[in-house]
Amino acid sequence: xxxxxxxxxxxxxxxxxxxxxxxxxxxxxxxxxxxxxxxxxxxxxxxxxxxxxxxxxxxxxxxxxxxxxxxxxxxxxxxxxxxxxxxxxxxxxxxxxxxxxxxxxxxxxxxxxxxxxxxxxxxxxxxxxxxxxxxxxxxxxxxxxxxxxxxxxxxxxxxxxxxxxxx
Amino acid sequence: xxxxxxxxxxxxxxxxxxxxxxxxxxxxxxxxxxxxxxxxxxxxxxxxxxxxxxxxxxxxxxxxxxxxxxxxxxxxxxxxxxxxxxxxxxxxxxxxxxxxxxxxxxxxxxxxxxxxxxxxxxxxxxxxxxxxxxxxxxxxxxxxxxxxxxxxxxxxxxxxxxxxxxx
DNA sequence: TCTATCTAGTTCAACTTTCAAGAAAAGGTC
DNA sequence: GACCTTTTCTTGAAAGTTGAACTAGATAGA
Numbered sequence: 001x002x003x004x005x006x007x008x009x010x011x012x013x014x015x016x017x018x019x020x021x022x023x024x025x026x027x028x029x030x031x032x033x034x035x036x037x038x039x040x041x042x043x044x045x046x047x048x049x050x051x052x053x054x055x056x057x058x059x060x061x062x063x064x065x066x067x068x069x070x071x072x073x074x075x076x077x078x079x080x081x082x083x084x085x086x087x088x089x090x091x092x093x094x095x096x097x098x099x100x101x102x103x104x105x106x107x108x109x110x111x112x113x114x115x116x117x118x119x120x121x122x123x124x125x126x127x128x129x130x131x132x133x134x135x136x137x138x139x140x141x142x143x144x145x146x147x148x149x150x151x152x153x154x155x156x157x158x159x160x161x162x163x164x165x166x167x
Numbered sequence: 168x169x170x171x172x173x174x175x176x177x178x179x180x181x182x183x184x185x186x187x188x189x190x191x192x193x194x195x196x197x198x199x200x201x202x203x204x205x206x207x208x209x210x211x212x213x214x215x216x217x218x219x220x221x222x223x224x225x226x227x228x229x230x231x232x233x234x235x236x237x238x239x240x241x242x243x244x245x246x247x248x249x250x251x252x253x254x255x256x257x258x259x260x261x262x263x264x265x266x267x268x269x270x271x272x273x274x275x276x277x278x279x280x281x282x283x284x285x286x287x288x289x290x291x292x293x294x295x296x297x298x299x300x301x302x303x304x305x306x307x308x309x310x311x312x313x314x315x316x317x318x319x320x321x322x323x324x325x326x327x328x329x330x331x332x333x334x
Numbered sequence: 335t336c337t338a339t340c341t342a343g344t345t346c347a348a349c350t351t352t353c354a355a356g357a358a359a360a361g362g363t364c
Numbered sequence: 365g366a367c368c369t370t371t372t373c374t375t376g377a378a379a380g381t382t383g384a385a386c387t388a389g390a391t392a393g394a
Contacts, residue, residue, distance in 0.1 A: 048350095077351080102359045
């Protein structure tokens with residue numbers, strides 16, 4: 001039995017508070033930074049760009065909706081709207097799944113791939129400048145381990161977890 | 168002279184790609200997690216909650232709009248909407264700034280403080296579970312340094328930077 | 335003073351995300 | 365097969381965010 005609602009709260013230490021705030025500040029600024037960079041150079045928010053990247057790396061440049069949502073860590077609803085928008089841009093098209101009549105594949109179009117090729121160098125450069133150029137090799141390694149740990153914590157194996165793409 | 172647009176892009180190494188993806192996954196999941204937790208337990212998204220926390224720690228529980236935007240790393244426009252909503256809830260009220268007739272102070276109301284007191288233990292517990300309980304002391308320390316570095320990188324001292332609260 | 339410029343904050347429209355509801359097909363179980 | 369449950373994906377409305385335009389007050393220079 002958990003008694004979180006009645007037992008004395010374990011407050012954060014001063015250092016934990018500083019780390020937590022630094023985390024919030026950095027992630028907020030980074031998200032804002034990349035959203036702007038990509039809105040300017042590719043005409044879409046970072047989330048959408050990530051979807052195109054996923055598709056570009058998938059076999060035959062296509063992926064089932066739920067699978068794509070799982071990879072992007074977002075809800076299917078959100079994905080539906082996003083794909084609709086990208087479809088309007090001509091960068092993605094939908095395709096019925098042959099093996100499951102409920103299913104849809106999102107397919108990266110040639111135009112989508114082109115746009116990705118054009119904007120990739122600029123985006124990589126932005127990621128370098130904002131993140132990798134500022135950290136030592138140790139820090140990069142450490143960041144990787146930390147982020148993998150945190151991500152795994154929120155999507156455990158034995159899954160009754162409340163994960164976005166299952167909602 | 169920078170020649171980013173014409174020189175060969177410095178692609179990310181395999182490890183850098185893995186770290187970058189882990190970062191995106193973890194931050195997306197964490198944001199989703201805390202937004203849900205607070206929407207459920209406090210009736211607002213995490214950004215809004217953060218504003219109330221800031222106000223609660225400010226002298227006389229009030230702060231100038233732009234100052235609050237700077238602390239939260241968001242645009243003044245976004246803040247205007249957020250405060251309007253929190254005002255409707257009765258958790259914040261606006262107050263004219265005595266020394267500058269253009270200015271507004273956002274003031275945390277007693278109701279706002281109450282709501283914060285009620286929801287704080289649950290939120291702290293959630294932050295612990297999702298972050299601090301999963302990391303070693305080294306990792307927490309390292310995470311703090313990394314995040315401070317990244318945040319500082321995006322808001323340098325000699326400031327012609329494109330910062331949200333100046334837009 | 336007069337004028338130009340800058341700063342503080344808000345507003346509107348367009349866009350994105352969330353949440354709840356729903357249609358359609360798939361997968362049991364009897 | 366008939367029935368019930370689950371899975372897949374979409375939709376529409378409400379909530380939140382963005383970017384540009386705008387008002388009003390402060391500031392600085394001639």
